[in-house]
Amino acid sequence: MTGADFTLIATLLKERSGLIITPDKGYLLETRLGPIVRERGLASLAALIEVLRQPGSDALKNQIVEAMTTNETSFFRDSHPFDTLRKSVIPGLIQRRATRALRIWSAACSTGQEPYSIAMTLKDHFPILGGWRIEIVATDISAGVLERARSGTYSTFEVQRGLPIQMLVRHFDNVDDQWRIKDELRRNITFRPINLLGDLASLGTFDIVLCRNVLIYFDQPTKTRIMHAIAHRIAPDGVLMLGGAESVIGLCDAFSGVPGLRGVYGHAAHIPPKPASWLNLPVSAVS
Amino acid sequence: MTSPLLCLVVDDSRVIRRVAVDMLQSLGFATAEAEHGLAAVKFCRTNVPDFVLLDWNMPEMDGITCLRALRAMDLEPPPRVVMCTTESGMPKICEALEAGADEYIMKPYDRNVLLDKLELLGLVARA
Ligand SMILES: C[S@@+](CC[C@H](N)C(=O)[O-])C[C@H]1O[C@@H](n2cnc3c(N)ncnc32)[C@H](O)[C@@H]1O
Numbered sequence: 001m002t003g004a005d006f007t008l009i010a011t012l013l014k015e016r017s018g019l020i021i022t023p024d025k026g027y028l029l030e031t032r033l034g035p036i037v038r039e040r041g042l043a044s045l046a047a048l049i050e051v052l053r054q055p056g057s058d059a060l061k062n063q064i065v066e067a068m069t070t071n072e073t074s075f076f077r078d079s080h081p082f083d084t085l086r087k088s089v090i091p092g093l094i095q096r097r098a099t100r101a102l103r104i105w106s107a108a109c110s111t112g113q114e115p116y117s118i119a120m121t122l123k124d125h126f127p128i129l130g131g132w133r134i135e136i137v138a139t140d141i142s143a144g145v146l147e148r149a150r151s152g153t154y155s156t157f158e159v160q161r162g163l164p165i166q167m168l169v170r171h172f173d174n175v176d177d178q179w180r181i182k183d184e185l186r187r188n189i190t191f192r193p194i195n196l197l198g199d200l201a202s203l204g205t206f207d208i209v210l211c212r213n214v215l216i217y218f219d220q221p222t223k224t225r226i227m228h229a230i231a232h233r234i235a236p237d238g239v240l241m242l243g244g245a246e247s248v249i250g251l252c253d254a255f256s257g258v259p260g261l262r263g264v265y266g267h268a269a270h271i272p273p274k275p276a277s278w279l280n281l282p283v284s285a286v287s
Numbered sequence: 288m289t290s291p292l293l294c295l296v297v298d299d300s301r302v303i304r305r306v307a308v309d310m311l312q313s314l315g316f317a318t319a320e321a322e323h324g325l326a327a328v329k330f331c332r333t334n335v336p337d338f339v340l341l342d343w344n345m346p347e348m349d350g351i352t353c354l355r356a357l358r359a360m361d362l363e364p365p366p367r368v369v370m371c372t373t374e375s376g377m378p379k380i381c382e383a384l385e386a387g388a389d390e391y392i393m394k395p396y397d398r399n400v401l402l403d404k405l406e407l408l409g410l411v412a413r414a
Contacts, residue, residue: 079406079413156375156393160400164407165380165391174377 001026005049009064012052016065017141018197018218032067066142070217073110074161076117078244081212084261085118086125089239093207094128096237101133105206107196107230108214109138112149119185120171137203139194150191152181196226200233207235212243220251227252231267240265291317292337292410297327297353299345307340310398314411324353335362338410343372351386358387367408
């Protein structure tokens with residue numbers, strides 16, 4: 001692959017999705033774009049890039065972005081964020097939300113394991129929320145993964161990653177050799193194609209935002225830009241949860257860490273000094 | 288240093304036992320093997336494993352019978368039991384859970400699945 005070809009693709013990826021690809025990862029282009037080359041009956045990656053140089057190749061550009069994103073995920077990934085949700089974040093919000101409404105956003109949901117893990121947590125541990133208006137919005141840039149997420153259907157291999165067997169029994173139906181999440185859990189989740197680089201205002205405001213294992217693929221200015229955009233989508237006493245290798249430190253001063261809760265961030269101006277007081281924060285103090 | 292946890296691998300296929308034993312040892316567990324349920328029950332009369340990886344379909348005594356027998360022995364502390372089988376229908380899973388299984392692995396599986404399940408049971412420290 002020529003330097004010019006690499007630059008063309010790298011620029012396309014950065015502009016459309018934020019994804020940074022360095023020249024040492026050039027081999028990834030060959031392996032991940034190979035299927036598109038074959039599907040289009042082209043002779044080589046170089047031929048594909050020639051097509052890209054023609055005007056009106058928008059569908060192809062989207063296809064390339066989708067092929068290059070990493071969609072790896074699993075149920076209850078890293079487990080502790082879901083423990084934190086269950087033990088601290090959700091009980092705190094239940095105390096503070098006199099409106100009896102909660103909005104949760106899974107901001108790069110891939111094939112859906114993350115929003116479904118949230119839905120299972122709410123269902124299993126918070127029967128009190130039965131009378132609440134709960135909305136889980138799950139978004140991703142990739143139409144392909146969203147379609148899978150919407151179907152709520154997983155292979156035997158996928159349901160064995162991170163999901164306790166009792167939850168499989170409780171929340172899934174066995175359909176042929178696949179596993180489909182029950183409709184009652186699917187109903188609470190809205191799946192939407194959203195690019196984190198785009199306008200997020202139409203999403204409204206959330207109490208909890210999970211933006212996990214996606215910012216790692218971006219450069220610093222892009223991370224900062226997205227974090228600021230997300231800050232505008234979070235209620236004054238709402239929280240942002242990042243992935244294990246991600247942090248706001250040095251990137252976005254709108255947020256600071258909630259003391260005692262690893263990977264959980266709140267609006268810097270609203271963080272109480274102790275997590276205990278976070279749980280008991282009076283509604284008047286944050287509105 | 289504390290001694291490693293002991294896993295009893297129960298499967299009538301020597302190859303499958305070998306694969307499981309290799310994975311478990313690489314995760315730092317001590318292992319023992321039994322080729323069917325009856326051998327597993329006998330083993331547990333003199334040793335109490337920390338957990339058992341238990342196949343379903345085996346000669347002499349199948350896994351579900353073995354599981355019920357192990358639970359009836361009231362071993363102290365009770366070993367965690369992970370069914371590990373090609374049986375993958377919901378009714379079989381429910382049957383195993385009712386008989387006292389703690390987790391359930393559907394074959395074929397890989398090291399990541401095993402690791403996830405052992406993490407869920409608290410047998411492996413979470414990363
Ligand atoms: C590794 S997955 C993370 C899934 C899940 N959040 C987790 O932690 O397991 C990253 C996801 O981010 C999505 N993604 C990449 N760039 C994006 C962007 N600019 N806007 C929205 N989603 C994006 C990818 O399509 C992919 O599904």
